[in-house]
Amino acid sequence: MWGDAVARTRDLTITEVRLTPILIADPPLLNTQGVHQPYTPRLIVEVATADGTTGVGETYGDTKYLDLARPFANKLVGRQVSDLNGLFTVADEVAVDASRVSDQVDVGGLRGVQTADKLRLSVLSAFEVACLDALGKALGLPVHALLGGKVRDAVEYSAYLFYKWADHPEGVAGEKDDWGAAVDPAGVVEQARRFTERHGFTSFKLKGGVFPPDEEIAAVRALAEAFPGHPLRLDPNGAWSVETSLKVAEELRDVLEYLEDPTLGTPGMAEVAAATDVPLATNMCVTTFAEIKEAFTRNAVQVVLSDHHYWGGLRNTQQLAAICRTFGVGVSMHSNTHLGISLAAMTHVAATVPDLHHACDSHYPWQSEDVLTDRLTFTDGRITVPDTPGLGVELDRDRLQFLHQRWQDDDGTLRDRDDEAAMRAAHPDWTTPQVPRW
Ligand SMILES: O=C([O-])C(=O)C[C@H](O)[C@@H](O)C(=O)[O-]
Numbered sequence: 142m143w144g145d146a147v148a149r150t151r152d153l154t155i156t157e158v159r160l161t162p163i164l165i166a167d168p169p170l171l172n173t174q175g176v177h178q179p180y181t182p183r184l185i186v187e188v189a190t191a192d193g194t195t196g197v198g199e200t201y202g203d204t205k206y207l208d209l210a211r212p213f214a215n216k217l218v219g220r221q222v223s224d225l226n227g228l229f230t231v232a233d234e235v236a237v238d239a240s241r242v243s244d245q246v247d248v249g250g251l252r253g254v255q256t257a258d259k260l261r262l263s264v265l266s267a268f269e270v271a272c273l274d275a276l277g278k279a280l281g282l283p284v285h286a287l288l289g290g291k292v293r294d295a296v297e298y299s300a301y302l303f304y305k306w307a308d309h310p311e312g313v314a315g316e317k318d319d320w321g322a323a324v325d326p327a328g329v330v331e332q333a334r335r336f337t338e339r340h341g342f343t344s345f346k347l348k349g350g351v352f353p354p355d356e357e358i359a360a361v362r363a364l365a366e367a368f369p370g371h372p373l374r375l376d377p378n379g380a381w382s383v384e385t386s387l388k389v390a391e392e393l394r395d396v397l398e399y400l401e402d403p404t405l406g407t408p409g410m411a412e413v414a415a416a417t418d419v420p421l422a423t424n425m426c427v428t429t430f431a432e433i434k435e436a437f438t439r440n441a442v443q444v445v446l447s448d449h450h451y452w453g454g455l456r457n458t459q460q461l462a463a464i465c466r467t468f469g470v471g472v473s474m475h476s477n478t479h480l481g482i483s484l485a486a487m488t489h490v491a492a493t494v495p496d497l498h499h500a501c502d503s504h505y506p507w508q509s510e511d512v513l514t515d516r517l518t519f520t521d522g523r524i525t526v527p528d529t530p531g532l533g534v535e536l537d538r539d540r541l542q543f544l545h546q547r548w549q550d551d552d553g554t555l556r557d558r559d560d561e562a563a564m565r566a567a568h569p570d571w572t573t574p575q576v577p578r579w
Pocket residue numbers: 170171172250251252348376378424475476477478
């Protein structure tokens with residue numbers, strides 16, 4: 142008996158952590174700060190254990206994350222892959238360069254304050270996902286089972302519509318995409334149709350803050366006419382004043398599922414929320430646990446858009462969801478440019494959150510490149526929750542190497558995402574507009 146038990150015990154000591162920064166193709170998507178670069182950095186993390194199991198994770202790949210990921214990775218060797226709580230102790234030991242943090246909105250990423258803790262959590266999350274993947278593979282269990290079990294078999298995502306140019310600016314090297322341009326209401330509706338044809342999405346989010354609010358109101362109206370009764374959202378990333386936010390809310394109140402970050406900061410959001418019955422969602426004013434108390438007590442937001450990358454992983458996402466539930470605040474998911482590893486991670490955790498009443502965001506349809514042997518596919522706008530061990534994805538080493546080589550070949554200009562600088566290729570005088578822009 143004893144012998145059998147020993148024989149069955151696997152050695153899940155972490156023996157190696159591999160970090161592979163890559164550059165992935167990104168279309169010319171517009172936001173209030175500028176335009177997406179033709180290639181954007183991501184970091185792929187692999188955690189290998191003594192028994193030969195490997196788990197994968199993914200996070201931001203900009204230099205400030207790489208600088209933290211390297212010492213973090215070194216500290217993981219010798220620890221148990223199951224020691225997920227220990228990751229937070231390790232994170233506390235990793236020093237963040239003071240020049241990397243500020244209490245200002247993160248201009249590159251459009252995702253709220255940039256604190257030292259949040260930077261650490263954004264790296265920790267990739268290791269947590271990789272450890273869960275390895276642990277699941279070793280135990281023969283899917284990640285959702287390690288998180289307590291799925292409460293749904295598929296997770297719904299919404300079509301993430303962007304104003305976009307047909308091509309990257311002239312003279313800028315990039316991959317061609319087949320989405321075409323979308324710079325007016327007709328273009329936005331056409332893009333939405335393609336999203337439904339290709340992936341079956343039934344709810345739509347438009348990234349706003351690009352054109353004057355009247356033009357964006359017209360685009361959402363056009364969507365409402367083309368897709369009557371479908372949930373619609375508009376997200377200008379805090380580009381509007383309280384007054385403009387209320388005007389937009391009033392004009393679109395009959396068609397909006399929610400308005401996302403119409404204005405910057407909790408006080409402004411609270412003012413808007415007090416004067417409209419359109420729900421407000423955020424991935425900018427509640428992005429850390431420390432920001433919850435003020436926002437919730439002031440009723441500033443009705444839906445928090447979680448993002449496991451910067452909230453510190455899948456288990457922190459579950460904790461956030463529990464807090465939201467306690468306060469009667471909805472929860473859904475934010476997304477930045479990401480690949481299939483993160484989409485799988487999002488799907489596993491979303492499958493375990495009981496009150497998920499809004500389709501999650503995902504940039505994945507915009508990504509023509511991936512590091513997986515098989516891309517994840519949306520059916521009727523949903524991803525089926527994998528029941529295979531771990532995340533249920535497999536790394537394509539040749540693709541990983543190809544995308545890493547692109548990162549190595551870059552002279553440094555693309556290794557840190559900068560939408561403002563990318564915009565200057567088309568408009569040399571461009572600077573990120575002051576907020577409120579309108
Ligand atoms: O507020 C949001 O939903 C985002 O920030 C998502 C992305 O960052 C998006 O705006 C982008 O990449 O341009």
